[in-house]
Amino acid sequence: MSVTQPQGFRAAGVSAGLKSSGGKDVALVVNDGPTHDSATVFTANRCKANPVLWSQEVVKDGTVRAVVLNSGGANCYTGPEGFQTTHAVAEQVAGHLGIGAIDVVVCSTGLIGLANDRSDLLAGVDAAYAELSADGGTSAAEAIMTTDSVSKQAVVEGAGWSIGGMAKGAGMLAPQLATMLVVITTDAVVAAGELDQALRAATRVSFDRLDSDGCMSTNDTVTVMASGASGITPSLPDFTEALTQLCADLAMQLLRDAEGADHEITITTLNAASEDEAVEVGRSVARSNLFKAAVFGQDPNWGRVLASIGTTSAQFDPADLDVAMNGVWVCKGSEPHADRSEVDLSGRELSVTIDLKAGTERATVWTNDLTHAYVHENSAYSS
């Protein structure tokens, strides 16, 4: 039931004709309160889509009463016309709910550079409003799918309160469908400032460490809304822990549904001088096309791991790096160690462990391999 599991939320997903497949393409999630605290994180890409430009203004006061999302068009690089479409969608939602448009977050995903049909979109909003229900979470989750093969939903239960979430996005990005959208709901009582702290802590170790192909979306949005309907105020650490668990669950669902991927790769960097350096090292490996193509070929190519580490500014001794794959230490002291044939890459999961021997910090980054199917899906003509 995802976003409608916590009390105080209604949701719906409908088909508005935006997707050529005729599938559901407009979703609406409404917070009926009594509280309307919220927090949101957006893509760091400087070339942002119109819904992001709009929603950045919406979230500033910490109050969000509804999130409306559409697939079938990213409304990105569509200029002032596109921005007006986003604004019109927010106004349409606000009109139905009797609230201000400035409390409505808008998210879009789909083709870049093509305008959405505004009247189709507004009709979709009307239909979604009419369908709103306290068990509409799954329907909403389906309406935000693009190349996702399954909808992504998760729930974490607290003591008398809960958190629900839905997500869309393929770890490896499809033709111009580059977006990860996440809506999270909770019936706990959490003030906007604390929601923001908790959300940043949770995304920092989950969505922020998914790096399927190094390409940063123009539309990424993660919004959390708190209805307070449970009447219970959890401690901030408890809430943060539950939110982190929920985000990690959704992130792993995204990773496993990455388009064209044959392997889920978990890169853990140990004994770094700082957590940031551990992340930098993991990300450098996650972005090596050579390494990722080798994994697709079931080649435990630790030389490409070292070559990637060597491009970072992290502290380490280049002559004393250790690397394990699926628990086999194929490289110790920057030299060959266990025989590479001991590494079994026939399964979908690969864990890479890097020991920098430079400190006590650690971090994990997740990615996928580089496959024929990735190239195929991302080279298909977009029209």
Place this chain on the structure above:
Amino acid sequence: MSVTQPQGFRAAGVSAGLKSSGGKDVALVVNDGPTHDSATVFTANRCKANPVLWSQEVVKDGTVRAVVLNSGGANCYTGPEGFQTTHAVAEQVAGHLGIGAIDVVVCSTGLIGLANDRSDLLAGVDAAYAELSADGGTSAAEAIMTTDSVSKQAVVEGAGWSIGGMAKGAGMLAPQLATMLVVITTDAVVAAGELDQALRAATRVSFDRLDSDGCMSTNDTVTVMASGASGITPSLPDFTEALTQLCADLAMQLLRDAEGADHEITITTLNAASEDEAVEVGRSVARSNLFKAAVFGQDPNWGRVLASIGTTSAQFDPADLDVAMNGVWVCKGSEPHADRSEVDLSGRELSVTIDLKAGTERATVWTNDLTHAYVHENSAYSS
């Protein structure tokens, strides 16, 4: 005739059994003087191969009398044993020539993490010394090929002096054969300090702006040796211009021979606030797997260009970017402009032009598309 075109040089290429194909795999280029000025640039990767660690010491005094190169093994991440192999090779060359090993640059290319057979390598040095000749340039160029489909050679003539060069490397990197090696010779009289200035200026706008797959090699080495045999001292600007022309020629040969590539992509960033920012923007596009896969699919996907630009720190207005492909301005003011169907991507060459409207500087970066063949060649098991 490449490196033996200028007076004062002998070269050879022989087969020493390092390559499983039985092809030539050891090359030797000797500067017979009268001068032995030199300059060298190396990979910026911090995890360097043993030949690079050795040669970094060799080049410090500006004197290099010979370069010995082998394919069939990169001698990278092979520890102290591997370093001793490099040293032994330099000593073997030095013994034959009656010079010090500390004047012998060593370059290796091939598999990472596997030791070369030292006795095979030393026998190869003996054979190469015996074959040295003033027309051995082509043979040497052939001996450094790995997955290159053709040898790369170039000559630029000055007024009574000349520059010759040979290169190996595939723009897109093959299984663990990640290296670009370049040897340049000239019979002009140029002091080491000026050679260094000229080489850095030339590589900065040629090899440094080739970015086929974003992966940085562990073995890259570019060495220039001046014999002074022409007796002519060109002006530094004249020499730098000729050297830049030679490096650009070899760089374009590398680009055109990139493994698995279907397109050569030239990305020119105009009106940047600085040349560095223009390079940063070009490189961000050159490293976008999404954009490169789209080019393979003949999709003029300018949205992916803007999404890449948005990840940089360059100065620009996200709402006012222009992008052209093969001369068609498909995006103006960050919105769709000319119809994308006007862009013809059926040929091998694609020029991408980006107008940042933030200054007066410009830079060009070269890359290739991301193809099935790239994934195939880089996923083949390395044993």
